[in-house]
Amino acid sequence: MSFSKTIGNISLSDIEALAIKKKNKKGEIKMICPFCGNKSSFANVNKDVWYCFVCSRRGAINSNGLKKELYPRKVTRDIHKIRKLYTELTELYHSNLRKEDYKFLQDRGLGDKIINKFKIGFCNGKYLSQYGDDSAEEAGIINNNYLILSNRLVFPYFYNGEVVDLRGRSYDKEPKYTSLFWDYESRGATYLFNHDIIARSNKILITEGEIKALAAIQFGFPVVATPGISMWRKEWTELLKDKEKILVYDNEKTQGEAPAYCQIKTLSKVMPDAKVAILPRYNGETKVDIDYVINTRGIKEFKLVIEGAIPIKKYLRQQADRKVT
Secondary structure, three states, X not given: OOOOOOEOOEOHHHHHHHEOOOOOOOOEEEEOOOOOOOOOEEEEOXXXXXXXXXXXXXXXXXXXOOOOOOOOOOOOOOHHHHHHHHXXXXXXXXXXXXXXXXXXXXXXXXXHHHHHHOOOEXXXXXXXXXXXXXXXXXXXXXXXXXXXXXXXXXXXXXXXXEEEEEEEEOOOOOOOEEEOOOOHHHHOOOOXXXXXXXXXXXXEEEEEOHHHHHHHHXXXXXXXXXXXXXXXXXXXXXXXXXXXXXXXXXXXOOOXXXXXXXXXXXXXXOOOOOEEOOOOOOOOOOEEOHHHHHHHHOHHHHHHHHHOOEEHHHHHHHHHHHHHO
């Protein structure tokens, strides 16, 4: 079997029909993906390109547009069969983890124990018998003969002992992170990374990205991570309703609003009782995240940052005051 990249060209009228947010100064438009239906697709009308962060479909913006329905139909899939395949692939990918993969993860501060416990793996792109089954297409592993996780680190998402999702991280391709094809809901992949900790802890730290979460999890911090900075589901809000919630996102210096700030602002509407732990930037640093703070400043400083978390409303007021001044 040969694996080829899927392409989907769309027109400006398609974008207008699918748009969630209006065009910003960079020419970017947030929209619904016309192929997988997820709300994590972006178009750049200045560059005539678009990309979906969930199904990895990309293409050009031209006058031809789509040759299919704009909105995909809701599909019911065999979740049990899908999770069985995810579990098999998790074991295979973990067994394929190379020395250079271990070194990369270790350089990010992860020990072998946490790497093996969470069964981080590597998808080398070689043909496996599991790819020939129709369930591989059904599970979003393959689409149009393209292996979604090819040549990427693979992070399994566990829930109650089952593998409910797989997410890939590239070394050199953009975007660095990719999710499987099809929308999360139809695949039954509606769980946070390290989701099981929610039932065991009254305090939950929320971040984005698996490596960042693992850097703190290995030291006993009750961290969950979303698969993408703008990803959030209503049922997660309900699950966390009676918990102490601390948001721990990247602190980066940007022109305009940083993605983390935008997400915190969004979450303030559904969890106004949450707190924000601000990872401090020193000596001209332009960006810091959880694993960077732990690796360069130590676990004690990270613990102080968490203990110093402030109410989300206070954080937003401080950010607003900075804009004014």
